[in-house]
Amino acid sequence: MERTELALIQRAIQGQPDAWQALVRTHETRVYNFGLRMTGSVDDAQDLLQEVFFSAYQNLSGFRQDAQFSTWLMRIAYNRAVDQARRRKVRDADPLPTSTETVDDRPGPAAETQSQQRNQQLQSWLAALPLEQRMVIELKFFQEMTFDDIASLESISPNTAKTRFYAGLARLKTLMGDCDGLF
Amino acid sequence: MACSETQKLVAEYLGGEMTVAQRTACEYHFSVCEDCRQAVDGLAGTAGRLLHWEQVTIPDWDRTASTAEEVSAQKTRPEVVPLNTRSRQIPGGWQSWLPLAATVALAVFLGWNQDSGLSEQELTAYLDAFEQRQQAQTQRIMETAMQEFGDSTSDSMAQLVEWIQAQRTADMQQLEASFQQMLNHDYQALSSMQQLASWVSTQEP
Numbered sequence: 127m128e129r130t131e132l133a134l135i136q137r138a139i140q141g142q143p144d145a146w147q148a149l150v151r152t153h154e155t156r157v158y159n160f161g162l163r164m165t166g167s168v169d170d171a172q173d174l175l176q177e178v179f180f181s182a183y184q185n186l187s188g189f190r191q192d193a194q195f196s197t198w199l200m201r202i203a204y205n206r207a208v209d210q211a212r213r214r215k216v217r218d219a220d221p222l223p224t225s226t227e228t229v230d231d232r233p234g235p236a237a238e239t240q241s242q243q244r245n246q247q248l249q250s251w252l253a254a255l256p257l258e259q260r261m262v263i264e265l266k267f268f269q270e271m272t273f274d275d276i277a278s279l280e281s282i283s284p285n286t287a288k289t290r291f292y293a294g295l296a297r298l299k300t301l302m303g304d305c306d307g308l309f
Numbered sequence: 310m311a312c313s314e315t316q317k318l319v320a321e322y323l324g325g326e327m328t329v330a331q332r333t334a335c336e337y338h339f340s341v342c343e344d345c346r347q348a349v350d351g352l353a354g355t356a357g358r359l360l361h362w363e364q365v366t367i368p369d370w371d372r373t374a375s376t377a378e379e380v381s382a383q384k385t386r387p388e389v390v391p392l393n394t395r396s397r398q399i400p401g402g403w404q405s406w407l408p409l410a411a412t413v414a415l416a417v418f419l420g421w422n423q424d425s426g427l428s429e430q431e432l433t434a435y436l437d438a439f440e441q442r443q444q445a446q447t448q449r450i451m452e453t454a455m456q457e458f459g460d461s462t463s464d465s466m467a468q469l470v471e472w473i474q475a476q477r478t479a480d481m482q483q484l485e486a487s488f489q490q491m492l493n494h495d496y497q498a499l500s501s502m503q504q505l506a507s508w509v510s511t512q513e514p
């Protein structure tokens with residue numbers, strides 16, 4: 127880990143708000159994008175973002191300084207995302223949204239860019255996967271973790287991680303079908 | 310699927326963790342195995358599409374909220390509020406809230422971290438049962454107290470009731486604070502009943 131980041135963490139533990147905010151700024155985009163893909167919703171991604179950094183701040187003194195801060199933070203993000211999905215399941219007794227309407231409910235600009243459309247399409251596909259498959263796809267492709275690390279994070283075997291990854295891709299392939307010129 | 314290796318090989322291949330030698334061996338297998346070739350051809354395109362994700366910048370948000378304990382706890386974890394409301398209704402305490410807190414912590418830990426875990430309804434039922442036990446216990450203690458202080462004036466009786474109420478309130482506040490902290494805690498790291506109990510007991514409300 128960079129010395130500057132370690133220094134920031136130490137200063138944040140001492141209660142210096144500037145240091146904490148600098149840490150948040152460094153990692154917020156990654157966590158937010160993780161949330162968008164995992165929840166399929168801007169509101170839930172923003173809630174998750176708040177929860178992750180809240181939890182991180184609460185547990186900052188327990189951060190082992192020989193570890194990677196980003197890895198440690200993603201562990202919290204993983205836990206919070208699983209937790210949020212379970213709470214939502216209890217709340218709604220309903221699976222994740224599968225229609226594109228619920229994916230981004232912000233009033234968007236008149237002309238959405240092609241990349242926004244692509245992101246929304248990807249979000250809706252990912253939202254249609256079971257959580258366990260979506261999580262492995264996320265951790266593998268977007269967080270670039272190894273199967274061994276995924277297995278350790280999720281307390282599953284590496285083979286289970288591979289099976290979920292394969293099943294997730296196969297499901298996505300069906301969902302994508304013959305999609306138009308967006309991709 | 311006829312080839313028993315397809316899932317594993319294709320996952321490892323598309324997962325990008327193979328050495329050059331492994332990739333070569335794998336590609337050779339794909340060239341002779343129809344099942345694997347079809348699978349990898351189809352899924353490579355799927356994987357490729359995922360890479361079209363473009364990083365989204367966050368709309369402006371309150372970066373200081375994560376450091377403001379109370380507000381943030383309520384704002385970011387709305388679903389835990391009913392649990393706290395429940396704990397507020399638990400009468401008495403009599404120093405016994407600690408094992409309860411640890412038990413519920415464990416229930417939450419197990420329930421929310423396993424697919425076939427405890428539902429919110431079950432947790433509520435558990436807390437209801439606990440509440441009834443506590444009420445019975447409080448009643449017994451009151452009856453004992455009545456017998457013991459039977460000859461005393463109504464003033465000392467009032468003092469006793471006051472003392473019990475104060476105990477209750479203090480325990481309740483402590484229990485609530487512990488619950489909140491526990492729920493905010495990254496509780497997947499806590500792996501045993503003992504750890505939970507000691508964790509809960511060391512948390513300052």
Ligand SMILES: [Zn+2]
Pocket residue numbers: 312313314315338342343344345346
């Ligand atoms: Zn094969």
